[in-house]
Structure formats: structure tokens, C-alpha cells
Amino acid sequence: MRALQLVADRRIEVADIAPPPPPAPGEATVAIRAVALNHIDVWGWRGMAFAKRKMPLTIGAEASGVVESVGDGVTGLKPGQLVAIYGARTCGHCRACREGRDNLCENVAGVHGFHLDGFAQERMNLPARLLVPAPAGVDEVAAAVTPITFGTVEHMLFDNAKLEAGETVLVHAGGSGIGSAAIQLAKLAGCTVITTVGSNDKIDKAKALGADHVINYREDRFEGVVRKLTAKKGVDVVFEHVGADTWAGSMLSLKRGGRLVTCGSTSGVSTTMNLMQLFQQQLKIFGSFGCRMQNMADAMAKMATGKVHPVIDTETRFDGIDAALRRMEGRDVFGKILLRLD
Numbered sequence: 327m328r329a330l331q332l333v334a335d336r337r338i339e340v341a342d343i344a345p346p347p348p349p350a351p352g353e354a355t356v357a358i359r360a361v362a363l364n365h366i367d368v369w370g371w372r373g374m375a376f377a378k379r380k381m382p383l384t385i386g387a388e389a390s391g392v393v394e395s396v397g398d399g400v401t402g403l404k405p406g407q408l409v410a411i412y413g414a415r416t417c418g419h420c421r422a423c424r425e426g427r428d429n430l431c432e433n434v435a436g437v438h439g440f441h442l443d444g445f446a447q448e449r450m451n452l453p454a455r456l457l458v459p460a461p462a463g464v465d466e467v468a469a470a471v472t473p474i475t476f477g478t479v480e481h482m483l484f485d486n487a488k489l490e491a492g493e494t495v496l497v498h499a500g501g502s503g504i505g506s507a508a509i510q511l512a513k514l515a516g517c518t519v520i521t522t523v524g525s526n527d528k529i530d531k532a533k534a535l536g537a538d539h540v541i542n543y544r545e546d547r548f549e550g551v552v553r554k555l556t557a558k559k560g561v562d563v564v565f566e567h568v569g570a571d572t573w574a575g576s577m578l579s580l581k582r583g584g585r586l587v588t589c590g591s592t593s594g595v596s597t598t599m600n601l602m603q604l605f606q607q608q609l610k611i612f613g614s615f616g617c618r619m620q621n622m623a624d625a626m627a628k629m630a631t632g633k634v635h636p637v638i639d640t641e642t643r644f645d646g647i648d649a650a651l652r653r654m655e656g657r658d659v660f661g662k663i664l665l666r667l668d
Contacts, residue, residue, distance in 0.1 A: 329447035330644055330665075331382035335373035338651075340644050341382060346451040349397035354454045356391035356409065360470035361446050361665040363650055364388055364503065365592055370440050371651050379441055385647075386446035386665070387413045387439035390460070390469035400454040408464070409457040410472040410622050411445060413438050418455055429481070429616035446644075448667060458622045463630035471503065471636040471662055476625035477617030478589055479507045482565060483515070485621070486612040487587040491516030493562035496552055496579050498522050498572055500532040500540065501660040504589070506637040508565050509535045511625075514633055520555060522548050522572075524657060531660050535637065549575035560584055570594030580609055587612040637661030 331341045349355045366387050393407045403409070415438065416423050416431035423431050438444040460469040483489045495512045499505040500521030512519050513536030521532050522543045529540045539555055541548045552561060560581030566572065567590030576586055577599065586609065603609070628634050639659040642650045643666055650663045 327448040328644065329384045330386070330647055331384050332370060333382045336371055336648075338371065338385065338647050339382075343384075343447065346449060349395055349400075349451050351398040352400060352454055353397040353451045354400060354403055354457060355394045355396075355449060355451050356411065356457065357394050357449045358386075358389055358391040358445050358447060358667045359408075359466040360390050360667065361386040361444075362388040362471045362475060362503070363654060363663045363665060364474050365590065365654065366437065366440055366474075368651055368654050372655075383439075384443040384445075384447050385439050386444035387437055388470065388472075388474040389445035390466045390472070391445075391449075392466075393457070394449065396454060403454055403457060403459065408460040408466060408469055410460060410469040410626065411438075411452060412456040412458065412619055412622065413473045414616060415442055415453075416456070418453065426618055426620055428618045446647075446665060446667070456619075458619055458626070460626055461630045463632070464626045466668070467638065467664060468629045468636050469626065470664065471507075472622045472625050472629075474616070475503045475636070475662060476507050476511070476629070476634075477621040478614070479504050479511050479565075480621035480625050481617040482587045482589055482612075482614045483508065483511060483563070485618070486614050487563045487565075487585045489515055489517060489563055494518040494520065494556060495563040495565060496520045496522075496548075496561045496576070497537070497565040498568050498576070499524075500535070500537060501528045502567070502657075503637075503659075503662040504567060505565075506532075506535055506661050507634070509537050510634040511628070512565075513537075514628065520552060520561065528660055543572075547575065548572075549578040552579040556581070563587065566590075568593050570597045573597040573599070577603060577609065580607065583608045583610075585610045585612065587614050589614045639663050641666055 417433035566588040569591030571593035
């Protein structure tokens with residue numbers, strides 16, 4: 327069967343690999359239907375792996391698939407069922423896993439597509455406990471953008487920042503995959519949404535998702551506009567994933583007692599911070615990585631209502647992977663790029 331494998335930095339090839347054996351006890355064989363591309367795929371393509379890995383490495387960290395068969399002892403799954411696939415290989419038995427805090431697993435083996443073989447292959451065997459069934463009304467595209475995109479946003483906004491109705495949130499990079507999800511989920515929660523974009527052609531698209539105010543950060547200092555929009559009070563929550571380029575402005579955009587939640591550092595991993603501002607304004611900063619499997623279920627339940635939806639920039643096949651990753655690297659996207667395997 328076919329797989330997309332990273333064989334060297336910035337070099338991906340279509341490979342023929344052996345199909346998986348029958349599923350072992352506790353496993354399910356899943357036919358992969360769609361893989362959603364993320365910045366973690368760009369990092370891996372560039373060679374920015376933060377742990378030792380062996381090549382060739384099958385890429386793809388976020389995906390959906392259909393259960394083909396199940397091993398002994400598997401309950402709650404049946405052949406033909408559409409599932410979203412949790413992207414990290416957790417142990418399932420440590421305290422964090424038992425308590426449903428999956429992204430704090432004490433014995434995680436790695437992230438698929440980055441440290442471990444990923445989902446850009448036609449079928450694979452996976453622990454059944456890492457498969458989250460999609461409800462009626464959620465198709466393979468929506469399920470594919472659940473494990474990282476919508477799940478990450480659910481965890482950031484509601485587990486960590488505790489976003490509530492009536493609050494104002496600043497969402498950075500509203501044209502990104504998680505930015506487009508954050509706009510929708512925050513608006514669904516009853517919040518006022520301010521977002522930033524990098525070009526004027528993205529303004530109307532962001533407003534169509536529910537953004538109340540859209541700032542082109544290439545033309546205006548976003549923190550100045552935010553202060554004006556909020557009568558100099560600032561926002562309750564900043565949804566941060568850009569990093570060094572926006573950090574100082576994000577801190578200035580917060581109201582007294584505001585919360586900043588961050589999951590990324592695409593513009594750089596190091597920055598400086600005004601500590602007096604931090605403690606005098608009683609600001610709160612939350613680091614957030616990945617999500618819990620419950621976040622995936624919650625996100626798909628919201629998508630099933632039709633009130634939020636995946637935003638797809640483009641779809642591609644195996645032969646378009648390099649162009650897709652270059653497009654992401656240049657931030658020339660609005661929403662997600664989807665790799666189809668069906």
C-alpha cells in the first residue's frame with residue numbers, strides 16, 4: 327500500500343509499504359480517509375524534530391479514518407465507523423491518562439508524523455482507545471481537523487483560558503487553521519471576537535466566520551487598534567500562537583486580570599517580558615499543548631450542530647504534498663490544507 331514518507335529534510339516520496347497485519351487485542355485497523363496538514367508537518371519537513379527519529383518517516387499528525395476491523399477486547403467501535411484519531415501515542419495507564427488528561431501523559435511515546443510514523447498511509451493499526459467516534463452530521467473532513475485543530479482550540483479557550491459568554495477575545499492569525507476554528511468557537515460561546523490577518527483579502531473571510539473586528543497587522547499595530555476598540559481597557563483573553571513577533575503586543579492588549587493562552591511559536595521560541603506589567607496588571611499566562619480526547623468529542627458535537635465548520639483552503643493528493651507544505655510555510659493560506667487518501 328502507499329504511504330508518504332519523509333526521506334530527508336524537505337524531501338518526501340511516495341513509498342510502497344506492507345499492509346498492517348490483523349489487529350491485535352485492543353487495536354483497530356483504520357482505513358485513513360483524510361489528513362489535515364499542520365505547522366508540525368512543516369517543522370518535520372524542515373528537519374526541526376526535537377527528538378531522535380528514524381527515516382524514512384511516514385508523515386501526517388492529524389487525520390480521520392474508517393474502522394475496517396477490531397481486535398479482541400475492543401468495545402464501542404465497529405467496522406464502517408468514522409473516527410478522528412488522537413495524534414499522540416499515550417500510554418493509557420498513567421494517572422494523567424486515567425483522569426482524561428491525555429496531553430499530560432507521563433509516558434508518551436511521541437507524536438505521529440513527527441517522532442513516530444504518521445497517518446499519511448492507506449491503513450494502519452492503532453490502539454482503539456485513541457479513536458474518537460464521529461457523531462452523525464460529521465464527515466471525514468470535519469473529523470480530520472478535530473484532533474489538532476478544533477481539539478487544540480477547545481483545550482486552549484475552555485480548559486485553560488476559561489472563556490465565558492460576554493467576554494472579548496483577541497485571536498491571532500485568523501486565517502490559520504486554529505485561528506479560523508478559534509473565531510468560530512469563541513463566537514459560538516457568545517464572545518466578542520477581534521482577530522488579526524496578514525492581508526486585506528482575508529478580512530471579509532474572517533468576518534464571515536463571525537469575527538466582529540478584523541485587523542490587518544501589516545498595516546496597523548494590532549495592540550493599538552485593540553486598545554481603541556476596547557476603550558483602552560483591553561481584552562479578557564488573547565489566543566496566542568505566533569510567538570516572538572506578537573508577544574509584547576499581546577501582553578499590552580490584555581485588560582487588568584486578563585488571560586493569555588499560547589500553543590505556538592511560529593515566529594520564534596524566545597522573547598522578553600515586562601515582569602512589572604505581569605504582576606501589576608495581575609495577568610495570567612497559560613501554556614497549552616495538544617488536547618484531551620474529550621476536547622475532540624466536544625468539538626465534533628459542536629460541528630454536528632452545523633454552527634461551526636472546518637475551513638478548507640485547498641485539498642491535495644499525494645503528488646501535491648511539497649507544494650502544500652511550501653504554501654503553508656509562506657502563510658499563503660486561509661484555513662486548512664487537506665490531504666485526501668480516498
